[in-house]
Amino acid sequence: MLFEVVIKSLVNGCMYALMAIGLTLVYGLLRILHIAHAALFTLGAYAGVIVANATGSIALGMGAAILSAGVAGVLIYRFAYQPVLKHPHHVPLIISVGLLIVLEDGFRILFGGYGITFNDNPYNTATVAALGITFNYVEIAMVGSAVVLIGTFMAVVNHTRIGIGWRATVSDPQMALSFGVDPIRVRYMNFLIGSALGAIAGMLLALMTNLVEPAMGATLSYKGLAIVVLGGLGSVRGTLLASLMLGLIEAMGSLYLSDHLDPNALGFLFLIAVLMFRPQGLFTRA
Amino acid sequence: MNEYVISILCIVAINTILALGLNVISGFCGQISLGHAAFYGFGAYCAAKLALLGWPFTATLLAATLATGLAGVFVGIASLRVRFDFLAITTIGVGFVFVGFVRKQKWLGGELGLTGIPHSGLSATEEMMLIVTAALLLVAFCLYLKRSWMGFGFSAIARDEDAAQTIAINVPGFKLAAFGIGTAMAGFAGAFYAYFSKAVLPDTFSFVQSVAILTAVVIGGMGSVIGVTIAAVILTLLPEWFRFIADYRLLVFGALLILMMFFSPGGLAGLLEKVSGGRKLE
Amino acid sequence: MKNRFLPKLVLATVMALAVTGAQAQIKIGFHAPLTGPSASDGKAAVVGAQIAFDWVNASGGVLGKKVELVVYDDQGKADQAIPLANKMIGQDRVAAAISGGYSLPTRSASPVFQKAGVPYFAAYAVHPDVTAGGNFAFRGVLLAQPQGQVMAEFVAREFGKKKIALVSMDNDFGQAITEGFKMAAPKLGLTLTKDFFFPLSERQFGSIIAALRAENPDVIVIAAYYFVGGPLVTQIRVAGLNQPIVGAQAFDATQFVSIAKQAAEGVFVVNALARDSKHPDFEKFRAEFAKRAGFDVESVGVLTYDAAMITADAIRRAGSEDPKKIRDALAATKNFPAIMGQVYGFSPSGEIHTPVEIVRISGGLHKHYKIIDDAALLKPAK
Numbered sequence: 037m038l039f040e041v042v043i044k045s046l047v048n049g050c051m052y053a054l055m056a057i058g059l060t061l062v063y064g065l066l067r068i069l070h071i072a073h074a075a076l077f078t079l080g081a082y083a084g085v086i087v088a089n090a091t092g093s094i095a096l097g098m099g100a101a102i103l104s105a106g107v108a109g110v111l112i113y114r115f116a117y118q119p120v121l122k123h124p125h126h127v128p129l130i131i132s133v134g135l136l137i138v139l140e141d142g143f144r145i146l147f148g149g150y151g152i153t154f155n156d157n158p159y160n161t162a163t164v165a166a167l168g169i170t171f172n173y174v175e176i177a178m179v180g181s182a183v184v185l186i187g188t189f190m191a192v193v194n195h196t197r198i199g200i201g202w203r204a205t206v207s208d209p210q211m212a213l214s215f216g217v218d219p220i221r222v223r224y225m226n227f228l229i230g231s232a233l234g235a236i237a238g239m240l241l242a243l244m245t246n247l248v249e250p251a252m253g254a255t256l257s258y259k260g261l262a263i264v265v266l267g268g269l270g271s272v273r274g275t276l277l278a279s280l281m282l283g284l285i286e287a288m289g290s291l292y293l294s295d296h297l298d299p300n301a302l303g304f305l306f307l308i309a310v311l312m313f314r315p316q317g318l319f320t321r322a
Numbered sequence: 323m324n325e326y327v328i329s330i331l332c333i334v335a336i337n338t339i340l341a342l343g344l345n346v347i348s349g350f351c352g353q354i355s356l357g358h359a360a361f362y363g364f365g366a367y368c369a370a371k372l373a374l375l376g377w378p379f380t381a382t383l384l385a386a387t388l389a390t391g392l393a394g395v396f397v398g399i400a401s402l403r404v405r406f407d408f409l410a411i412t413t414i415g416v417g418f419v420f421v422g423f424v425r426k427q428k429w430l431g432g433e434l435g436l437t438g439i440p441h442s443g444l445s446a447t448e449e450m451m452l453i454v455t456a457a458l459l460l461v462a463f464c465l466y467l468k469r470s471w472m473g474f475g476f477s478a479i480a481r482d483e484d485a486a487q488t489i490a491i492n493v494p495g496f497k498l499a500a501f502g503i504g505t506a507m508a509g510f511a512g513a514f515y516a517y518f519s520k521a522v523l524p525d526t527f528s529f530v531q532s533v534a535i536l537t538a539v540v541i542g543g544m545g546s547v548i549g550v551t552i553a554a555v556i557l558t559l560l561p562e563w564f565r566f567i568a569d570y571r572l573l574v575f576g577a578l579l580i581l582m583m584f585f586s587p588g589g590l591a592g593l594l595e596k597v598s599g600g601r602k603l604e
Numbered sequence: 605m606k607n608r609f610l611p612k613l614v615l616a617t618v619m620a621l622a623v624t625g626a627q628a629q630i631k632i633g634f635h636a637p638l639t640g641p642s643a644s645d646g647k648a649a650v651v652g653a654q655i656a657f658d659w660v661n662a663s664g665g666v667l668g669k670k671v672e673l674v675v676y677d678d679q680g681k682a683d684q685a686i687p688l689a690n691k692m693i694g695q696d697r698v699a700a701a702i703s704g705g706y707s708l709p710t711r712s713a714s715p716v717f718q719k720a721g722v723p724y725f726a727a728y729a730v731h732p733d734v735t736a737g738g739n740f741a742f743r744g745v746l747l748a749q750p751q752g753q754v755m756a757e758f759v760a761r762e763f764g765k766k767k768i769a770l771v772s773m774d775n776d777f778g779q780a781i782t783e784g785f786k787m788a789a790p791k792l793g794l795t796l797t798k799d800f801f802f803p804l805s806e807r808q809f810g811s812i813i814a815a816l817r818a819e820n821p822d823v824i825v826i827a828a829y830y831f832v833g834g835p836l837v838t839q840i841r842v843a844g845l846n847q848p849i850v851g852a853q854a855f856d857a858t859q860f861v862s863i864a865k866q867a868a869e870g871v872f873v874v875n876a877l878a879r880d881s882k883h884p885d886f887e888k889f890r891a892e893f894a895k896r897a898g899f900d901v902e903s904v905g906v907l908t909y910d911a912a913m914i915t916a917d918a919i920r921r922a923g924s925e926d927p928k929k930i931r932d933a934l935a936a937t938k939n940f941p942a943i944m945g946q947v948y949g950f951s952p953s954g955e956i957h958t959p960v961e962i963v964r965i966s967g968g969l970h971k972h973y974k975i976i977d978d979a980a981l982l983k984p985a986k
Contacts, residue, residue: 037818044810051808069407120583125406126354127587130540133533134579141572141639149644150899151831153862161842161866172842245807245835247863251641255805258414258529265411287811294426294774294801301422304415308400311412315404325690325716333683425774433776437711437733519682519712521733526682561679562687572639 040169041287047175049283050182053276054237055256056263057186058109058230064206064270065226067125068117069261071132073234074253075139076112080105080235081242081252082143082152089155094243101235109231110224118223136257143250151249159243174244181236182276189229190272202226206270255300262307268317278318282306328450332518334558335450335457336511341538341554342457342464342547343507348536349545350473351500352480353401354410357417358535361397361505363527365390365512367424370436370522379442383513390509391502398501402494405483417529425524435523442517453514460507464547465604467503476500480545541582543591546603553590629672630665630925632657632915633692633701633722635685635709636908638677642706645904649704649727650675651897652905655889656912666919673912674698678709685709689716698722699925700915700934704908707731707776714741723918723931727911728904730777735954740931742954744911744944746875748777750984751853752784752827754960754976755874756792759823759850762872765793766822771812771836772852773828774801781827781852797821807835813843827852834863841867850874856903861968868965876963877903878972883943903944910942945975955984 055077062070080101088097116135120127159173193199204212205222213219242248263282267274282303290299297305310318344358368386377385400412424430431437442449467473475496478486487493516522534557542553560575586593591603634653637646653673661670674696676688685708692698693716701717703710703726710729717724718738726734726741730748735741746754759768770785772778782799789796797819800812816824824840824847826833833855840849851860853875861868879901889909893901914937919925922933935954940947948957959977963970976982 037814040814040817041811044808044814047810048808063407067407069410116580120587123583123587126348126540126544127583129410130537131580131583134576134583137576138573138580141570141576144641144643145570145573148899149641149647150857150859153859157865160838163842163844170843172839241807245863246838246865247831247834247859249831252807258418261411262415265408290802290806291811291815296423296426297419298422298425298774298803300803300805301418304418304422308412308415308419311404311408312400315408324694326687326694329687329690333687433774433779434731434733438736515683519686520715521682521711523682523708525708561684 039167041291042284043167043169044175045283045287046280047171047178047283048287049280050178051237051241052256052259052263052282053182053186053279054178054233054240056260056267056275056279057189057272058234059257059260059264060267060270060272060275061226061230063264065223066117066121066128068128069132070230071129071257071261072112072116072135072139073109073230073260074257075136075143076105076109076231077234077238077253077256078143078248078250079108079139079238080231081238081248082147084235084239085152085154085242085248088157089152092156094154094157094159098236098239101239102232105235105238106228106232109227109234113223113227136254140250140254147248147250149250151247153246153248154243157243157246160246172244174240178237178240178244181240185233185236186272186276193272198225259300259303262303266307266310266318271317274317281318325446328446329518330559330562332450332453332514334555335453336515336518337535337538337558338457338551338554339453339460339507339511340535341542341550342460343504343511344535345504345539345542345545345547345550346464346467346476346507347500347504349539349543349550350468350480351476351497352483353398353497353500354406355413355501355504356410356529356532356536357397357413357415357420358504358508359527359529359531360417360420361390361394361508362512362515362531362535363420363424363522363524364393364505365509366516366522366527367430367436367512368509369513369516370439371430373439373516374436379444379517383510386513386516387506387510390512391506394505394509395498395502397505398498401497401501414529414532417527417532421524421527424527431522433524435521436516437521439516439520439522449514449518453518456510456514461547461551468545468547468604472496472499477545537579541579541589543589543603546589546591548603549589549591549594628669630667630669630919631672631674631696631698632912633676633689633696633698634673634704635676635678635688635692635701635713636704637680637706637709638675640680642680644899645706645902646677646680646704647897648893648899648902648905649908651893652908653702653704653727653912655892655896656909656916660913660916666916667923667925671916671919678705678713680706680708682708682712685711685713686716689713693717693720693722699919699927700725700930702908702911702915703727703729703734704904704911705729707734710734717741721931722927723915723934725911725915725934727907730780739935739952739954742934742950743956744907744914744942745853745956746958746960746982747955747984748780749784749787750982751875751960752781752786753788754981755781755825755850755852756785756788756794757978757981758872758874758960758962758974758976759825760792760794763823763848765795767795767797767820769797769800769816769819769821769824771800771802771816771824771826771828773804773832775804777852777854778827785825802832802836804829804832806832809836809839812836813839813845816840816845817843821847823848823850825850825852827854829854830857830860830863834860834868837864837871838867848872853903856970858900858902858970861965861970865968868968871965872973873963873965873970875960876970877901877906877944878961878963879970880972881943882972883941886943889943906943910944910947914940914942914947951984951986953984953986955986957983
């Protein structure tokens with residue numbers, strides 16, 4: 037049983053990772069806590085369900101999710117964050133929170149508070165057995181996407197021109213500019229990719245539970261913040277590891293500690309403990 | 323004066339005290355705290371538990387306020403280890419851990435919280451006058467604090483912590499003092515809340531509540547006592563006036579946050595400063 | 605002199621009567637979560653109660669006057685409820701009030717109404733404190749703990765002396781159901797596995813399901829709202845666990861079936877609304893509800909409809925708008941044919957005595973299965 041719990045928690049961790057990468061990318065680049073990212077996760081899920089139900093194709097739905105969230109993410113950067121980059125720290129933070137509230141309530145008003153479901157979703161009931169455990173197709177997709185997408189992203193960042201340009205922009209925008217890298221383009225890419233990954237996570241969760249509701253991103257977003265900090269300043273590798281770790285801690289916690297502490301709070305408790313001993317996070321080189 | 327007006331005045335006063343307390347920590351001393359509701363809750367639970375054990379009204383208020391202040395100093399130690407965004411996230415974490423812990427403890431009522439809190443011994447009007455007077459006194463106190471030597475220490479730290487260190491300001495001491503004072507105020511508000519609502523539940527002190535308090539501080543203008551007070555009053559009364567647009571309430575609230583940050587990041591105080599040609603609103 | 609004065613007097617009197625007549629409406633206060641996460645339930649609640657009063661007014665009103673529903677948004681929060689209650693009492697001068705909301709606001713508002721001597725009918729809030737403060741509060745549903753006991757009774761009758769796994773959300777509703785079930789289980793010969801609790805925000809139950817598989821119960825009993833219960837039941841079936849599932853009242857929502865789809869087939873729900881109810885007013889209500897709300901009937905709407913109807917009936921029986929007399933009439937309610945189930949009456953502390961409907965989901969619909977009606981089991985303790 038323990039083995040099954042551990043494996044399933046890693047699946048959860050993969051979803052956290054897909055979600056948290058978006059937060060890490062934005063934080064690494066702009067030092068903004070992009071709390072509104074949760075709304076993009078939800079937007080992706082809504083777009084996905086609506087298109088899938090309208091066209092009968094879940095693949096098209098996934099495409100719609102990625103497209104809508106990617107575009108929305110870039111728009112949010114352009115109109116909500118870019119104008120206030122020079123202001124004190126709390127300004128983009130408050131704007132992000134305000135955006136989240138507006139978008140969440142907007143979803144509720146537009147699509148109803150009870151949430152919407154897929155008309156025809158075979159993926160969360162079709163199963164595959166491996167390692168003596170039953171997985172449904174969505175769980176496989178979650179792990180697969182996380183591995184493929186994040187792996188590709190990391191390969192690009194470390195080994196291609198674009199990737200080097202991105203890293204340069206993170207560490208020193210002025211210098212990057214003087215080398216011909218356009219920081220604005222980089223930022224757009226950043227938000228596009230981060231939001232798209234978040235939308236994929238949202239769509240996968242929607243397929244998994246067969247339900248999309250206005251507030252589905254909220255708790256995940258706060259956990260995402262904890263993951264980003266644990267993983268270290270904008271480190272993609274650190275975020276991935278921290279996500280898996282959080283999935284594991286929560287699964288163990290909900291089995292053994294749920295009498296004493298809400299499992300949702302466990303991640304934060306762990307975070308606080310870590311930060312007191314290692315203020316720079318778990319996976320950064322100090 | 324009918325009961326409706328009395329209860330509204332109580333809530334306005336409570337929210338003002340909460341915002342003023344956070345303003346000391348984040349506005350005066352620059353230590354961003356997104357878990358202020360946890361201290362509100364700490365004070366409320368302390369007071370509720372003591373009241374249920376038979377302690378009299380004044381004693382509970384005092385004890386809860388002091389205990390919360392101490393808890394605040396303890397949490398403030400975090401601000402000695404991490405700064406800015408990390409501190410923000412740590413304080414978010416403190417908020418979640420508080421609620422997550424409290425909702426599981428049977429002796430604190432668990433999910434159902436503590437109820438049947440004994441009467442304070444004052445009439446509704448007297449209770450209201452108490453909390454409104456307290457709020458006004460705290461406004462005066464904050465104005466005084468801002469101009470005092472401690473306030474100077476706070477603002478030096480808020481502006482540039484490292485520079486403050488070099489001119490021999492006891493940065494850790496001041497930070498902890500800010501946390502202690504700000505959280506004690508939240509604890510006082512929480513203790514009063516316990517008697518006012520006669521029930522104390524975990525969900526009241528969620529992250530959303532912390533955000534609401536921060537909103538009042540930010541919209542008022544971080545560091546401005548009068549600005550924050552006005553903002554707290556207006557933001558409490560706004561949902562009352564907006565009953566007609568009931569369905570779009572949250573939408574409006576979020577939009578207000580965004581618009582205010584765009585047009586006047588210094589909040590109301592900043593706005594008034596521009597309009598009055600540079601005169602600062604305290 | 606007299607002749608010129610008299611017509612003026614008559615005219616004045618008629619005008620005075622006309623003016624007071626125009627204001628002669630009986631106001632009933634109502635609050636529900638119109639904004640915030642439970643807004644859909646809030647909408648269902650308002651629609652249900654409004655239909656009731658519209659129909660009452662269409663057939664002549666009460667005591668010759670129209671009843672008016674004065675609606676407020678409690679936002680699902682405790683601190684909104686107190687000023688709202690004060691407003692209803694002090695400004696609107698309601699003759700009675702109905703809570704179309706959840707336990708948090710209802711609990712806070714209840715003492716306010718008690719103190720003011722205004723009867724307060726909680727349509728579906730399950731927290732014990734709502735009626736604990738005095739005899740002016742009434743509740744239209746069974747408390748969660750007795751619901752748990754009835755579930756145990758049903759499980760024992762339906763399946764025999766078996767091994768039961770209790771899986772529940774960790775909020776007060778879930779905990780109270782679990783408590784009630786565990787209280788009744790030993791005498792019924794049911795054995796229990798360890799308790800499984802999860803937070804409301806949980807959507808992936810891998811670890812719980814793994815543990816369930818290891819425990820291997822005969823029946824799985826679940827207390828969860830549709831948005832957690834739906835995914836949970838789906839994942840249970842996908843994992844290959846085929847034990848019968850018995851859900852608490854919270855599985856009543858139509859959305860539960862939309863989410864769980866095939867997995868919902870055969871699930872029993874205790875204390876639910878049978879969508880094939882044979883109550884004479886049900887079909888008419890259902891059609892009207894769907895028209896006004898834009899979605900299919902939910903039990904929340906039926907419960908507020910019943911609450912409104914019972915209140916109107918009580919005013920009629922009281923023969924007066926005096927809140928105290930209305931309270932007495934409510935307390936004296938006997939055998940009222942509510943849609944949700946026959947209301948035998950209320951206990952001295954305001955708890956309802958009514959049978960429990962058990963449905964089984966079949967063809968995607970909540971269909972009537974059984975009724976549990978034992979007075980010994982269902983009559984409120986106090």
